[in-house]
Amino acid sequence: MFSQFFRRTISQSAPQKAAASSGPASSGPPGSSHKTWKQLSLFVALPAVALAMANAISSVTAEEHERPEFVPYEHLRIRTKRFPWGEGKKSLFHNGETNPLPKGYEDELNGESSIMDVD
Template sequence: MAVFGRISQTLLRSSLIQTRQLSATAAHGHAEQTARTWKILSFVVALPGVAVCMLNMYLKMQHHAAHHVEPEFVPYSHLRIRSKRFPWGDGNKSLFHNPEVNALPDGYEGRDE
């Protein structure tokens, strides 16, 4: 009976080792296939998708710029308060000043109103 137990354990171990080797080989092949699939999807789906989104936003920006009307400047007393000068430039413009969008305390730059 002991001999039968040893033989069955030996057979069981050998079958487990073979199963582990086969599953490791299958997993390795599956990983390569999965990586290839994601690489193809990145080039075929993701990059064209980003390009279409960029084109969409560019066209919307062009349409918006064509119909944009600048609002009238109203010198509210609580906005654009300069209690002390900025330490750069002429001291009246912020560090990231955009003359098309940001108004100075006396109005927009370069516009006669």
């Protein structure tokens, strides 16, 4: 008897609760969800974009640091097979200024100046 009453109570109350709430963004009166999203856009999204812009600008205007001296660690840059492109020593997305080869940075080896050094 108790189990039938319990099942009937749960089965009748679940659809009522689902119909009463139409979603997490509309906890207030009907039709007020656009105000919630407008306030979120103005007071959360726009300041976040402004902070991201300030961070990007400050990183561009910051002074550049010197590149660290190359240290040929034995456990890094191990080449057991050659790459199937080019001369086989460089990976597909190799950057000569930031990715050293086992002998060091390429521009130091070749005596070239950096692309960033513009007078």
